[in-house]
Amino acid sequence: MINNSHKPLTPQDSKEKSSYPVDQIIDNSNTDFDLYLKMDSEWTLYAGAGYHWTLAELNRLMQSGHRILYYNIADKAQVEAYKLIYQTVNIDESAPPRERLVNLTDTAAALTKILYQHPVTAAAIHKIEQIAKAMVSCIEEDLACVAALGKLANHDDYTYYHSARVCAYALAIASQMTQTDRLALTDMAVGALLHDIGKAKIDLTILHKKGALTPNEWITMRQHPQFGGDLTSSTMLSLVPKEIILHHHEKPDGSGYPHNLTARELLEEVKIVNFADIFDALTTNRPYQVSRTHFEALDFIRHKMTGHVHKESFEAIIAILGSDTSGKK
Ligand SMILES: [Fe+2]
Ligand SMILES: [Fe+2]
Numbered sequence: 001m002i003n004n005s006h007k008p009l010t011p012q013d014s015k016e017k018s019s020y021p022v023d024q025i026i027d028n029s030n031t032d033f034d035l036y037l038k039m040d041s042e043w044t045l046y047a048g049a050g051y052h053w054t055l056a057e058l059n060r061l062m063q064s065g066h067r068i069l070y071y072n073i074a075d076k077a078q079v080e081a082y083k084l085i086y087q088t089v090n091i092d093e094s095a096p097p098r099e100r101l102v103n104l105t106d107t108a109a110a111l112t113k114i115l116y117q118h119p120v121t122a123a124a125i126h127k128i129e130q131i132a133k134a135m136v137s138c139i140e141e142d143l144a145c146v147a148a149l150g151k152l153a154n155h156d157d158y159t160y161y162h163s164a165r166v167c168a169y170a171l172a173i174a175s176q177m178t179q180t181d182r183l184a185l186t187d188m189a190v191g192a193l194l195h196d197i198g199k200a201k202i203d204l205t206i207l208h209k210k211g212a213l214t215p216n217e218w219i220t221m222r223q224h225p226q227f228g229g230d231l232t233s234s235t236m237l238s239l240v241p242k243e244i245i246l247h248h249h250e251k252p253d254g255s256g257y258p259h260n261l262t263a264r265e266l267l268e269e270v271k272i273v274n275f276a277d278i279f280d281a282l283t284t285n286r287p288y289q290v291s292r293t294h295f296e297a298l299d300f301i302r303h304k305m306t307g308h309v310h311k312e313s314f315e316a317i318i319a320i321l322g323s324d325t326s327g328k329k
Contacts, residue, residue, distance in 0.1 A: 017043070017070040020079065022062055025069075026086040027055035032121035033075035033082070037066060049078075050122045050236070081118035088114060089127050091134050097142035101168055104135055105149065108164035108193055109157055116160075116200040120235055125190075132167070132189035136182055139171040144320055146172045147294075159199065159207060162280055167192035169276035169317070174269070176316035188269040190237065191244030195273055198228025198245065225249055226258050244273050253307040263310075275313035278305070294321050 020035065035047040046069060047053075071079055089111045092103060108131050115124055138145055146168045170192045171185055179185060199207055202224055206217045213221060229246040237245075247270045250256035252263035256274075263271065282289075282297035292300060298318060301309055 016073045018073050018076075019068045020071050022058060022067050022069060024083070025053055025058055027053065027058060029053050029082070029086055030122040030126045031082055032078040032119075032123050033071045035069040035071055038068075038070060043070070049075075052126075077119060078121055081114070081121050082123045084114050084118065085111065085121075085123050085127050089131075091130055093134055093137070097138045097145040098148040101135065101138045101145050102148055104131055104138065105161060105164040105168065107131060108135075108167065109160040112160040112163050112193070113157070115194075115197060120194075120197065120231055122236060125236060128190050128193050129186065131164075132186045132193060133182075135167055135171055135189055136185045139168070139175050139185075143172055143175055144322065147321065158284060158286070159196075162284070163193050163196055165280045166195060166273060166276045169279055170269075170273045172320050173272050173276060173313045173316040176320050177272075177312055184240075184269075187238060187240040188244070188273065191241030191269065192273045192276065194228070194232065194237075194241060195244050195248045195277065196224060196228070197231055198224035198226065200231065201227040222249070222257055240267060240269050243267050243270050248273050248277055250274065251308045252310060255308065271310035272313050275310045275317075278309060279317065 017036065025031065030050055030052050031047060032049055034045055034049055035051070036043045037046045038044075089107055091107060093100065095103060108128075111124070111127055111131065118124070149165050149168055167189050171189055174185060174188060199221075202221060206213065206220055209217070225246050225248060229242065232242060232245055244267075247256075247259070247261060247266060250259065250261040250266055250270070251274070252266075252271065254260050254262040266274075278301070279297055282292050282300060283294060285291045298314070298321075301314060
């Protein structure tokens with residue numbers, strides 16, 4: 001319904017405006033910019049930033065002859081992000097879990113790529129939540145479907161695919177550890193999908209560097225959790241995703257960054273995503289390493305990373321992947 005209608009004209013309302021066709025507003029979407037009606041040469045704020053649209057309302061608006069709304073030119077970046085996100089990111093929930101999880105990973109990677117170039121808007125968070133919910137459904141139907149992610153492990157767009165795979169691994173681990181609350185799982189999934197969003201502020205020459213990073217480049221890279229915290233601090237994200245973004249490189253023994261927190265200071269969801277992050281990094285081709293198989297990675301963690309990883313997550317993923325790695329080299 002009409003939002004904040006007939007609000008008195010403010011200096012913001014008087015700014016230069018551009019048109020936006022109502023038939024280009026998507027059902028079940030959030031617009032991250034104020035949208036105005038022009039009536040008798042006066043602007044009326046119709047939908048404030050963050051407004052959620054339904055098909056019924058869009059139809060009503062069109063039927064009453066309002067085919068054009070207007071936005072402030074100053075909001076152009078938000079308008080472009082909205083168009084791109086809703087045109088690019090479509091979720092098909094009809095395929096079986098393994099195939100669907102691979103499709104969702106492709107979709108999440110496409111959205112992550114957009115987010116590296118545009119603001120983290122309410123529309124973006126809404127789409128992230130839809131992907132997170134769809135991933136939760138996949139894992140609920142088939143916990144072991146994460147094994148299907150192996151074929152995406154060496155995709156060229158590592159930076160964008162990594163977060164989606166981390167999300168799937170984290171969901172499987174949490175489910176194996178008997179977390180069944182859909183809202184809690186979705187909250188963690190949103191955080192996992194966005195955990196590296198701070199890398200959006202890292203120079204591309206460092207982010208996509210083919211060779212090993214120099215010590216100074218590592219110093220820059222290690223700032224990404226704080227950058228992520230800064231980028232999302234004023235968004236509508238809840239506590240768990242924000243904690244995951246800021247603290248996913250902390251370690252149970254306190255040797256992580258940026259705040260050297262220890263296991264008892266970290267949320268369980270943060271510890272699970274931290275483990276999933278490490279597991280994905282170990283099983284992926286990187287400039288400084290050739291990827292390990294799932295079982296080689298578990299073997300490496302068991303022997304080389306004691307104290308640096310969440311023990312319960314380690315045990316959960318062994319159970320999920322269906323075999324103990326003891327004795328394997
Ligand atoms: Fe990270
Ligand atoms: Fe990561």
